[in-house]
Amino acid sequence: MFRTSIYLLAFLAAACAPDQEAASGSIAINENASQTENAADTAAAAIEARRESLIAFRRDIHRNPELANEEQRTASKAAGRLRELGFDVTENIGGYGVIGVLHGARPGPVVAFRADMDAVRSDAPDPAPFASERTGIRHICGHDIHTTIGLALAEGFAASRDSLSGSVMLVFQPAEETTNGARDMLADGAFDELRPDAIFAYHTAPPETGVLVTANARLMAARDLVEITISGSDRNQVIAAEISAALNTLTNVESPFASQPEDSDFIHAGPARPRVDSDGAARINAYLSLATAAASANAEAGVERIVESARAGHPDADITYAYHPSDIPGVVNDTELTRHAVAVARAKLGQDRVVYSNTIIPSFSEDYGHFLNETPGMMFFLGVSNSEKGWRGMPHSPDYMADEEAIFIGAETMAAIMVDFLSANQTSE
Numbered sequence: 001m002f003r004t005s006i007y008l009l010a011f012l013a014a015a016c017a018p019d020q021e022a023a024s025g026s027i028a029i030n031e032n033a034s035q036t037e038n039a040a041d042t043a044a045a046a047i048e049a050r051r052e053s054l055i056a057f058r059r060d061i062h063r064n065p066e067l068a069n070e071e072q073r074t075a076s077k078a079a080g081r082l083r084e085l086g087f088d089v090t091e092n093i094g095g096y097g098v099i100g101v102l103h104g105a106r107p108g109p110v111v112a113f114r115a116d117m118d119a120v121r122s123d124a125p126d127p128a129p130f131a132s133e134r135t136g137i138r139h140i141c142g143h144d145i146h147t148t149i150g151l152a153l154a155e156g157f158a159a160s161r162d163s164l165s166g167s168v169m170l171v172f173q174p175a176e177e178t179t180n181g182a183r184d185m186l187a188d189g190a191f192d193e194l195r196p197d198a199i200f201a202y203h204t205a206p207p208e209t210g211v212l213v214t215a216n217a218r219l220m221a222a223r224d225l226v227e228i229t230i231s232g233s234d235r236n237q238v239i240a241a242e243i244s245a246a247l248n249t250l251t252n253v254e255s256p257f258a259s260q261p262e263d264s265d266f267i268h269a270g271p272a273r274p275r276v277d278s279d280g281a282a283r284i285n286a287y288l289s290l291a292t293a294a295a296s297a298n299a300e301a302g303v304e305r306i307v308e309s310a311r312a313g314h315p316d317a318d319i320t321y322a323y324h325p326s327d328i329p330g331v332v333n334d335t336e337l338t339r340h341a342v343a344v345a346r347a348k349l350g351q352d353r354v355v356y357s358n359t360i361i362p363s364f365s366e367d368y369g370h371f372l373n374e375t376p377g378m379m380f381f382l383g384v385s386n387s388e389k390g391w392r393g394m395p396h397s398p399d400y401m402a403d404e405e406a407i408f409i410g411a412e413t414m415a416a417i418m419v420d421f422l423s424a425n426q427t428s429e
Contacts, residue, residue, distance in 0.1 A: 039163035039423070043156030043415040047408060050155045055404055057081075058148040059130040065119030065137045065144070068175040071096040074117045074147060078172045081151055085158040087170070094184030098172040101194060102157050108166025108426040111418045112196035114371060115150030116143045116176035124398030140400035142204025142384060142393065145407060147172060149202060152411035153418070160419070165426035168418065169196050171371070179328050182370035191374055198337055198421055199377035201368050202410055206394045207383030209403040212345055212354045212413070214380045218262050218332045219357065220365045223270075223287040224296055225327035226303050230310075231281035233317035239310060240274035240282035243319075246306040247272050247286050250299055256289065256363040265295040267302075268362035287328070289362040296325050329369025333378035340424070341378055344417045349409070357381075382410050 047054070061074050075096040082089045087100035096117070122138040125131075132138045150170050157168045171190070175181030207213060228243060230236045251269045253260060260266045272286035288299045300323045307321050345354040368379060384393035384402035391401040 039160040040416040040419045042160040042163060043153075043419065044412040046159030047152045047156045047411050047415065050152070051408065054148055054152050054155070054407060057151060058144050058404060058407060061117075061147060062128060062139050062144045063130055063133045065132050065134055065139045066117070067121070067137060068118040068178040068181065069095055071117045071174045075172060075174065078117070078147060078151060082154055082170065085154050086161070087154060087158075093190050094181065094186070094188040095174040097174050097181065097185040097188070097190065099190060100154060100170045100172075102154075102161060102164075102168045104164025104166050104168070104422070105162045106165040106426065108164070108422050109197040110167045110169055110194060111421045112169035112171055112199040112371075112375075112377075113150060113153055113414060113418065114171045114173055114182075114199060114201040114368060115146040116173045116181065116366075116368075117147050118143055118175055118177050118181070120177050120396065122398065127399055127401050138400075140397065141177070141395045142382075142400075142402055143176065145204050145382070145384065145402050145404075145410075146202060148407050149411045149414065152407060153415055156411065156415045157418075160415075164419070164422060166422040167194070168422075169194065171199070176367055179367040182367045186370060186374060196375050197425065198334075199371050199375055200337075200341065200414060200417060201371075201377070201379040202382040202414070203366065203368075203379060204384045204393055204395060204402055204406070205381035206385050206392065207381070208385050208387060209383050209406045210349060210353055210409055211383035212349065212380045213357050213383070214338055214342065214354075214378065215262065215333055215357045216335050216338055218291050218330065218360060219379055219381075220331040220369075221289045221291050221360050221362050222296075222326045222330035222369070223289050223328035223365055224299055225324040226272075226284070226286045226288065226321065227324070228284040228286075228307065228319065228321040229281055230283075231279075231318045233314060235314070236280060236282040236317065237274065237276050239314050239317055239319070240276075240284055242313075243306060243310050244272035244274055244284055244286070246309070247284075247303070250288065250302045250306075253362060257361055259359040259361055260291070262291065262358055262360050265292050265298065266290060266360075266362060267295050267299050289365065291330070291360050300325070326369075328365055328367055329373055330365050331369050331379050332372060334372075334376035337376055337421075338378045340420065341380070341417045344420045345380070345413050348413050348416055382406055 082100035386403040
């Protein structure tokens with residue numbers, strides 16, 4: 001998860017709507033429901049049968065966390081188990097990315113699940129009994145949970161292979177925290193040979209274990225990137241500081257952690273930190289968090305005004321800039337896929353355990369959207385807190401602690417969702 005998400009709990013508490021299906025219309029019936037149920041049940045049973053080994057795997061990678069672009073051990077362990085289960089495996093995609101593909105017994109579509117693998121820097125004590133053994137590095141965003149769910153799905157689909165119509169693709173992604181992992185995997189041909197027809201994902205979140213949260217469309221903010229260079233003046237650094245301060249005036253929200261309506265034209269300018277290169281030029285890279293095309297257009301126009309004003313005020317300086325809309329796309333769910341996924345999840349977990357969010361926190365984003373730009377997909381926030389045990393699953397918080405039962409709730413629910421997609425969209429022999 002990119003940057004901080006300290007106020008996500010308040011966001012989810014305020015943003016969850018009990019039902020949006022009435023406004024969206026009815027959901028088509030899966031005519032292959034019996035086949036779907038059998039495959040999903042087989043997958044769930046296999047996942048439960050591997051409970052102890054999956055927990056052991058999660059605890060092992062929690063003890064041995066790896067930062068973005070360094071996930072060699074985690075990736076190798078995932079790839080090894082995929083091969084043992086009969087998946088076709090490709091490693092070192094866009095760094096340490098791994099893709100495993102399992103073809104079912106009958107033809108059909110391709111459905112994918114994304115699991116990110118990297119950890120983050122944290123000097124706070126790890127409250128887990130299986131604490132990190134690597135100083136200053138911890139899994140406090142839940143990517144160890146995501147990776148374990150990916151392997152749990154591998155166990156389930158390997159067991160239900162003879163009942164599957166189509167193929168399952170498991171995408172183990174590096175470098176989500178630095179926001180280059182999904183982009184690098186795609187640039188390295190992740191989907192060139194086999195493109196999924198749908199892709200799904202989770203991100204751990206503070207609701208209680210057993211609760212899923214999603215949105216009909218945008219779930220997480222996008223980030224536009226601004227790059228500005230100042231050269232040719234003996235005051236490059238001073239000019240850069242002035243421009244950085246001006247960029248902050250584009251913000252129209254009180255706090256980056258304050259929930260915003262999903263369709264509002266909010267803008268939040270992240271901290272711009274000018275640097276001076278060895279050649280004396282000053283450079284500014286800044287992200288603007290937003291959710292709508294109108295907000296992006298307003299932000300780009302604002303950046304142009306700021307640059308033109310700086311040029312007029314400092315004619316001796318050479319000031320250039322580039323504006324990159326949706327450099328980090330955020331997460332925009334496919335509405336139809338989301339409706340179907342929510343229906344399957346509610347059938348498994350209960351109507352009140354799968355809820356919709358209708359607000360966005362500007363600070364909350366991640367790079368999964370690059371995959372969504374390539375194929376339809378959606379994401380759930382996966383509740384991992386356990387209030388009875390005092391475990392708070394607040395990503396990036398020092399006391400982050402995820403309930404391992406979320407692995408099995410998440411994996412078995414996702415297996416049902418993915419099997420349903422394959423069955424509902426299967427092709428003839």
